[in-house]
Amino acid sequence: MHKFKKRLKKKFLHIFCKILLLIDEPLLKLHDKLIKQYFKLNKTKKVDKKAEKWAKLNPWFGYDREMTYFAYEVHKDLIKEKIKVSSKKYYDLIDIRVYKKFKHRLLNFYSSNN
Numbered sequence: 001m002h003k004f005k006k007r008l009k010k011k012f013l014h015i016f017c018k019i020l021l022l023i024d025e026p027l028l029k030l031h032d033k034l035i036k037q038y039f040k041l042n043k044t045k046k047v048d049k050k051a052e053k054w055a056k057l058n059p060w061f062g063y064d065r066e067m068t069y070f071a072y073e074v075h076k077d078l079i080k081e082k083i084k085v086s087s088k089k090y091y092d093l094i095d096i097r098v099y100k101k102f103k104h105r106l107l108n109f110y111s112s113n114n
Helices: 002-022 025-041 049-057 065-080 088-110
Strands: none
Touching: 049 088, 065 088
């Protein structure tokens, strides 16, 4: 029964995160809290330092809903492709795929005229 409750909580958090990504930006502030809860349920003590660094280097992440959601989808694809999460190749592939799809939008985040 305990494992069933844990699985149910994980599934709920996953679905809730997807819903948040489809709603207004102010609700995305809850994203960090949900991620922390997810890691607690998965017995991970802390967020990967590489993930934190990558998020800081990508100011669009968590701000631009469509790009953030796409990055999560790329993450899922990379797991299916058996790319080691948190490797340099993993982050490079996320960057490449996001750039290919949102080249025009990235200029808004990295240009000096924004």
